[in-house]
Amino acid sequence: MLSCGPFDRDFLKKVAVATEAEYHYPVISEECHLDLNPFYNPSRRQYDGNRLIRNLPLNTKSEYSKLVGLFRVDLYIPILTYIFGQAILGEKSAIVSVYRLRNELYGLKQDEELLLSRTVKEVIHELGHTFGLIHCPVHTCVMHSSTYVEEIDLKSAALCHSCRELLSKQ
Numbered sequence: 001m002l003s004c005g006p007f008d009r010d011f012l013k014k015v016a017v018a019t020e021a022e023y024h025y026p027v028i029s030e031e032c033h034l035d036l037n038p039f040y041n042p043s044r045r046q047y048d049g050n051r052l053i054r055n056l057p058l059n060t061k062s063e064y065s066k067l068v069g070l071f072r073v074d075l076y077i078p079i080l081t082y083i084f085g086q087a088i089l090g091e092k093s094a095i096v097s098v099y100r101l102r103n104e105l106y107g108l109k110q111d112e113e114l115l116l117s118r119t120v121k122e123v124i125h126e127l128g129h130t131f132g133l134i135h136c137p138v139h140t141c142v143m144h145s146s147t148y149v150e151e152i153d154l155k156s157a158a159l160c161h162s163c164r165e166l167l168s169k170q
Helices: 009-023 050-053 111-130 149-154 161-168
Strands: 003-004 047-049 067-071 075-077 080-084 085-087 094-096
Touching: 003 009, 009 111, 050 067, 050 075, 050 085, 050 094, 067 111, 085 149, 094 111, 094 161, 111 149
Parallel strands: 003 067, 047 075, 067 094
Antiparallel strands: 075 080, 085 094
């Protein structure tokens, strides 16, 4: 996991531990010093997720089988107003942003535990795509598609039985 922005070490550790528990793979956190300016779209005041994911620094440690960039900036792709995260299906890279996962964006009181829960779910979700999993129809499955943070809150941080079975066949 690449922390591309200022993140509390304890927060990153908790995301890593939860992700390890779900996928049974070790998760290592590294800092990322990526210049985000080339990915900024001033007319949207957001960062282009498509371009960003293709430009993650993949030359970190070559033994990494998957790479998740964790950001604090507002992400979009051209066909959507915003995204929480994105992955390249069946490939190595994924990105997640905490920007729209924060309660304060919606005029609500800051809630670090809720932010952590949402971040964990998004990281696990996007990693699922890198393992070849697609969106799941089971509403409580972490692989269920989420358009709004409320939908993230309703699902668990775990793969459902069907998705777990599909993952075991990968």
